[in-house]
Amino acid sequence: MRARDVLSYSFSAIKLRKLRAGLTTLGVVIGIAAIVALLSISQGLQSTITAQLQRGFATDTLIVTAGGGGGGFGAGGGLGGGGDSGFQLLVSDTQTINGLPNVDSSVAIIQRLVNSVSVGGTNNTGTVTGVDFAGYLDIYGETFKASNGTIPIHPTNDSIVVGKELVDPLLNGTAIAGVNDPIGFTWINVRANATIAFSGHITAVLEEIGSFGFVGPSDSGIYVPITQAQILFDTNECDRIIVKLKSSDQTVIDNASSAIKSAFGSEVSVVSATAVLDIIRNVFAVIELFLGGIAAISLIVAGIGIMNIMIVSLMERTREIGILKALGTKSRTVLLIFLSEAVIIGVIGGAIGIGLGWVLANVVAIVFRGGGAFAGNQAAVNGGMAITPILTPTVFLGAMAFGIGVSVIFALYPAWRASKLKPVDALRYE
Numbered sequence: 001m002r003a004r005d006v007l008s009y010s011f012s013a014i015k016l017r018k019l020r021a022g023l024t025t026l027g028v029v030i031g032i033a034a035i036v037a038l039l040s041i042s043q044g045l046q047s048t049i050t051a052q053l054q055r056g057f058a059t060d061t062l063i064v065t066a067g068g069g070g071g072g073f074g075a076g077g078g079l080g081g082g083g084d085s086g087f088q089l090l091v092s093d094t095q096t097i098n099g100l101p102n103v104d105s106s107v108a109i110i111q112r113l114v115n116s117v118s119v120g121g122t123n124n125t126g127t128v129t130g131v132d133f134a135g136y137l138d139i140y141g142e143t144f145k146a147s148n149g150t151i152p153i154h155p156t157n158d159s160i161v162v163g164k165e166l167v168d169p170l171l172n173g174t175a176i177a178g179v180n181d182p183i184g185f186t187w188i189n190v191r192a193n194a195t196i197a198f199s200g201h202i203t204a205v206l207e208e209i210g211s212f213g214f215v216g217p218s219d220s221g222i223y224v225p226i227t228q229a230q231i232l233f234d235t236n237e238c239d240r241i242i243v244k245l246k247s248s249d250q251t252v253i254d255n256a257s258s259a260i261k262s263a264f265g266s267e268v269s270v271v272s273a274t275a276v277l278d279i280i281r282n283v284f285a286v287i288e289l290f291l292g293g294i295a296a297i298s299l300i301v302a303g304i305g306i307m308n309i310m311i312v313s314l315m316e317r318t319r320e321i322g323i324l325k326a327l328g329t330k331s332r333t334v335l336l337i338f339l340s341e342a343v344i345i346g347v348i349g350g351a352i353g354i355g356l357g358w359v360l361a362n363v364v365a366i367v368f369r370g371g372g373a374f375a376g377n378q379a380a381v382n383g384g385m386a387i388t389p390i391l392t393p394t395v396f397l398g399a400m401a402f403g404i405g406v407s408v409i410f411a412l413y414p415a416w417r418a419s420k421l422k423p424v425d426a427l428r429y430e
Contacts, residue, residue, distance in 0.1 A: 006333065010340035017313070024309050025349040031299025032353025032403045033360060036396075038291040040361035040389035046284040048387050050277065058139055060248035063215055063271045064097070064106075064241040064260055065089065087267040088237045091226060096263055097243055102256040104246050107135035108238040110229040114185040117222065119166060119202075120176030126166070128185060128222045130229020133161065136217075139244045144217045149179035149204035157228045158200035164208040165219035171208060179205060185222070189234060198232055200224070215242070215273070248274070299402065302349075303410035306342065310414035314338075318421065325423040338415030339408060346407030350400040354391075357399070361389035 014021045066089040091108040098106055110130035117126040134153045137144050144151070152159050160183050167177040177183070184199035209219050217223075230236055245256050257270040314321075321334055365387045 006336050006340050007344075010337055010344055013317075013337070014341060014344060020309055020313070021345065024306055025345050025352070027302025027305045028299065028346060028349025028403050028407060029353040029356060031295065031302045031406075032350050032399050033357035034295035034298050035292060035402070036354050036357025036391065036399050037360040037364065038295050039288055039395045039399075040358060040391050041364055041387065042284065042288045042291055043390040043392060043395070044361070044365065044387045046281070046288075047390055050280065058142075058216070058244070059274050059277075060245045061139060061273050062243040062245065062253065062257060062260070063273070064243060065239070065269050065271075066267065067269055087264075089239075089241060089268065090236050091230065091238050092236070093238075093264075094241055097241060097260060100256065100259045100263060102246050102252045102259070104244045105135055105138055106241050106243045107132050107139060108226060109240050109242060110226065110233060110235065110237075111239045112187060112229075112233055114187045114222075117166075117183070117185045119162070119183045120181065122169075122176060126185065126220065126222050128187070128224060128229070130224050130226045130233070132226045133223070136223075136242075139242055140216050143206075143209045145207055146204035147207040149202065151204045155203065155225045157225060157231075159203045159225060160200045161204045161206065161223040162202055163206050163217065163219040163221040166222065167202070167205055171219070175205075177202060179203065183222075187232065192234065196232055198224075215240075250274075296402070299406050303406040306345065306407055307410040307414060310338065310342070310411050311417075314414050314418050317418075321418055321421050322423050325421070331419040334421075335415045335419040338418050339411055342407040342411030342415070343404055346404035347400075349407070350403030353403060354396060354399055358389070358391055361391075365389050 066087050089108075091110070094106040094108050097103055108131070112128050114126055114128050117124050133151055133155055137151060137153075146161070147164065151161055162183065165171060167181075168175045179202055181202050182199060183202055184197065187196045187198070188194075189196055206217060206219070206221075209217055224232070243256070243260070245252050253272045253274065257272065260270050261268060324334060325331075368387050
């Protein structure tokens with residue numbers, strides 16, 4: 001038989017057993033849909049988080065923290081180092097860093113969690129960040145920019161810049177405060193056993209950022225001049241120093257990191273923004289592998305069902321196979337007929353499964369963001385995360401290949417048995 005005749009015969013055999021073929025295909029559909037839905041959501045979530053982090057990080061920056069034991073996420077929402085040497089990173093250390101090669105500028109960060117922030121008649125906890133406005137604007141110009149008011153380059157001590165969410169908690173335009181309105185907060189100085197109160201006025205409200213404020217500006221941030229933060233928090237020690245490099249080239253990053261560590265006698269940890277993003281990508285790669293493995297289990301179960309049904313089909317078609325062989329059909333052709341049926345089931349199941357998986361992924365995304373159209377990108381009114389599922393060519397082709405592969409692998413044994421039937425025995429079979 002020619003290949004076209006084999007496929008035609010296989011299609012005819014499937015049509016004659018529509019219900020059985022449909023149930024067999026359904027198992028493949030469910031398995032492929034689970035794989036596509038999980039991986040599309042996972043990749044969409046990774047893309048969303050990476051994009052938001054890239055808005056918060058600048059790829060040409062380094063984060064310097066005290067402690068040579070390695071960087072990590074600190075309690076203040078930033079990056080903190082380890083080590084017990086007692087080394088303290090000071091605001092004035094920016095001068096040392098600015099004199100190193102490949103460094104364009106640097107800015108010190110003092111950050112404290114305050115127990116009461118009073119703005120627009122509301123009281124909440126918040127994080128106050130002391131920073132040089134001009135330097136911070138130079139490094140995070142894409143996110144540290146005002147939607148209302150002006151970020152002062154030479155601020156007075158009572159000048160305060162706030163994130164969008166602080167004055168518009170629902171981020172829907174119903175602001176509770178604006179430029180020139182008063183704002184105050186209190187901070188408990190544990191060392192002095194005293195409560196420090198501060199009041200100022202809003203000079204600028206930042207544009208909505210929508211990113212995680214691990215290091216850079218955030219929608220809930222409160223920013224005061226670094227000199228005022230030193231007075232308020234009674235310290236010259238900074239939590240970290242953000243260093244802007246002359247380029248984001250990996251060689252520049254490595255050389256600048258080594259120079260900074262040497263300048264401080266390896267008493268500091270230096271983390272690049274690109275390294276943090278790489279770690280996050282690696283974590284998502286492991287998550288995707290895990291989710292794909294879980295979904296693949298259902299497809300393997302479907303494969304067992306395929307083998308079971310094809311063995312039953314073999315028993316029912318024993319006389320048919322005997323007639324084919326009596327007419328001169330080779331064993332190899334019989335094998336190809338059964339395998340072709342499995343391939344057809346895999347292709348149909350894979351195609352329907354990919355489409356169904358894509359629909360399910362979008363439904364899940366809508367649930368996450370609380371509404372919107374398929375593949376939309378608007379955040380939910382209730383603050384849900386906007387996730388756009390991503391169906392990459394790798395996932396598409398991989399799912400299709402996996403569906404066909406599982407169908408063929410589990411059909412090998414029934415097909416082999418069919419090809420080995422002797423014509424006389426097959427014709428005698430009742």
